[in-house]
Amino acid sequence: MKPRAEVGVFGGSGFYKFFKGAKGISVRTPYGRPSASVTISKIGGKSVAFIPRHGAHHEYPPHSVPYLANIYAFKRLGTERVVGPNAVGSLKASIHPGDLVLCDQFVNFTSGRKDTYFDGPETTHVGAAEPYCPQMREVAAGVARDQGLDFHPNGTVVVIQGPRFSSKAESRFFARQGWDVVNMTQYPEVMLAREMEMCYLNISLATDYDAGLEGNPEVKAVSHEEVIKVFNEHMESLRDMIVELVKRLPAERTCECGSALKNARMSA
Numbered sequence: 001m002k003p004r005a006e007v008g009v010f011g012g013s014g015f016y017k018f019f020k021g022a023k024g025i026s027v028r029t030p031y032g033r034p035s036a037s038v039t040i041s042k043i044g045g046k047s048v049a050f051i052p053r054h055g056a057h058h059e060y061p062p063h064s065v066p067y068l069a070n071i072y073a074f075k076r077l078g079t080e081r082v083v084g085p086n087a088v089g090s091l092k093a094s095i096h097p098g099d100l101v102l103c104d105q106f107v108n109f110t111s112g113r114k115d116t117y118f119d120g121p122e123t124t125h126v127g128a129a130e131p132y133c134p135q136m137r138e139v140a141a142g143v144a145r146d147q148g149l150d151f152h153p154n155g156t157v158v159v160i161q162g163p164r165f166s167s168k169a170e171s172r173f174f175a176r177q178g179w180d181v182v183n184m185t186q187y188p189e190v191m192l193a194r195e196m197e198m199c200y201l202n203i204s205l206a207t208d209y210d211a212g213l214e215g216n217p218e219v220k221a222v223s224h225e226e227v228i229k230v231f232n233e234h235m236e237s238l239r240d241m242i243v244e245l246v247k248r249l250p251a252e253r254t255c256e257c258g259s260a261l262k263n264a265r266m267s268a
Contacts, residue, residue, distance in 0.1 A: 005040050005049035007246055008074035008082045008198075010189070027076050031068035035060055038073055044247030049077050053086075053185060062162035062184035068114060071192040080258070081136060081249060082193050083242055085203040087231050088157060088181035089166070089210030091174050097230050100144060100151040100238075101181050101204040102137045104130070107158040108187040115188035117195050123266040124195075131190050133199035135255040136245075140201055143244045149237060155180035157204060159187040171211035182210050199257040201245075205238060207231050 003025055024037030036056040040049050051070050054060045074082060088101065095101060118124035137153070144151040158174045160166060162184035166174070174182055181204050193200040207230040 005077040008079040010053040027073040029072040034073040081199040088183045088204040090206040101155040103202040104154040105156040136201035168211040
């Protein structure tokens with residue numbers, strides 16, 4: 001029987017506990033191999049697939065993640081909903097390390113990344129006004145609230161190229177635009193999911209204050225060591241949240257994510 005998965009989850013090594021004892025499968029795509037084999041397990045009666053975004057040994061830096069293959073692998077499994085947890089730097093004093101942000105918007109500052117499945121000959125313009133699934137975000141907010149987590153129900157993530165962190169000037173610019181958090185992987189991942197008419201939920205875990213907070217010299221700039229430390233400290237609660245989220249997802253999709261390609265193609 002062909003393997004199927006209703007929900008797909010991206011994440012790091014800490015999420016392997018979701019799938020303890022589950023066997024990884026190889027999924028072929030026209031876009032090469034995904035970051036790693038796909039592991040499928042059951043959560044709350046739903047079949048859930050997992051791909052470590054950066055590879056089984058964290059061998060893919062943000063600008064080299066095989067985003068097209070990863071999303072397409074989920075598509076091959078029949079996945080309709082994708083959960084994308086990730087670490088972010090906070091651009092606001094009100095978003096503290098350890099807080100969760102359920103982003104509803106992104107700003108793309110990456111360059112050179114392959115970011116579409118549609119290279120012609122049929123021109124396709126997919127809307128990005130509401131890139132993140134409102135239905136999934138509402139369910140996630142309910143779970144975070146019930147579990148007593150510190151979270152923000154919406155926010156804008158600015159996506160930088162990486163693998164370096166922001167300069168102080170860049171971070172100051174992002175903050176002055178009113179954006180909330182900064183990350184290296186949300187683009188093109190979210191838009192590729194939309195092109196495949198999947199729902200996509202971002203769960204951002206703030207691990208630091210990026211290059212520091214303007215007016216507060218005591219706040220140090222981000223370091224990789226600090227990111228890993230804070231992320232690991234909150235891994236258990238993040239996993240618990242996602243498990244409960246998957247259980248609560250209703251069978252019917254009431255959003256418009258599943259019709260993203262409707263009227264998106266140019267006809268001759």
